[in-house]
Amino acid sequence: MAWQLSEPMDYARHNEEALRVWEAYEAGRPERVPVSVYGSIRVLLQNPYVFQDFWNSHNGTMALEEWQERFDAANRAAQLALGRHDTVTVLSIVLSRIYTLRNQLIHGGATWGSSVNRDQVRDCVGFMGKLVPLVIEVMLDHPETLWGDACYPVVE
Numbered sequence: 001m002a003w004q005l006s007e008p009m010d011y012a013r014h015n016e017e018a019l020r021v022w023e024a025y026e027a028g029r030p031e032r033v034p035v036s037v038y039g040s041i042r043v044l045l046q047n048p049y050v051f052q053d054f055w056n057s058h059n060g061t062m063a064l065e066e067w068q069e070r071f072d073a074a075n076r077a078a079q080l081a082l083g084r085h086d087t088v089t090v091l092s093i094v095l096s097r098i099y100t101l102r103n104q105l106i107h108g109g110a111t112w113g114s115s116v117n118r119d120q121v122r123d124c125v126g127f128m129g130k131l132v133p134l135v136i137e138v139m140l141d142h143p144e145t146l147w148g149d150a151c152y153p154v155v156e
Contacts, residue, residue, distance in 0.1 A: 005054060007044065019143070039045075041078075041082070041124050044094060044097055044120070044123045044127065045074075045075055045078050045093070047120055048100045049069070049101075049104075050097040050120050050124075051070075051074070051097060051100065053066070053070045053071065054067050054071065055100070055104075074093060077089070077093065078090060078094075097124075098128065101120050101121065104117055104120075105117065105121070
């Protein structure tokens with residue numbers, strides 16, 4: 001049986017957090033992620049293997065036509081957001097794809113040294129290699145900001 005979240009992902013909360021991060025970044029900094037990550041985003045968006053509904057269809061929980069319609073709609077939304085320089089929407093879509101890849105690597109069939117998922121991993125590493133330092137910089141520049149509760153606090 002395929003692994004799935006026990007609770008649906010709270011996209012509204014996730015988007016609120018992403019918006020806070022990027023509003024902080026925009027205060028005195030360029031308004032979007034540097035263009036050097038642009039190509040990896042487009043390649044990642046066109047890859048059906050990092051789109052969760054592809055796997056839902058493959059696992060029999062969604063019709064083939066439905067995942068394809070959702071994939072096309074999500075890609076149209078991403079392309080519009082890229083054209084508008086809507087960083088929050090683009091990040092939300094791209095990070096959901098990266099989360100699906102993460103699930104494949106942790107819960108799926110990819111193993112050390114295999115050739116499965118390598119193109120996706122390469123694209124995501126390139127993107128995250130640019131994004132993570134920017135997010136850390138934003139957080140370091142705003143130590144007074146509470147970025148959310150710790151999901152895994154220290155327990156004694």
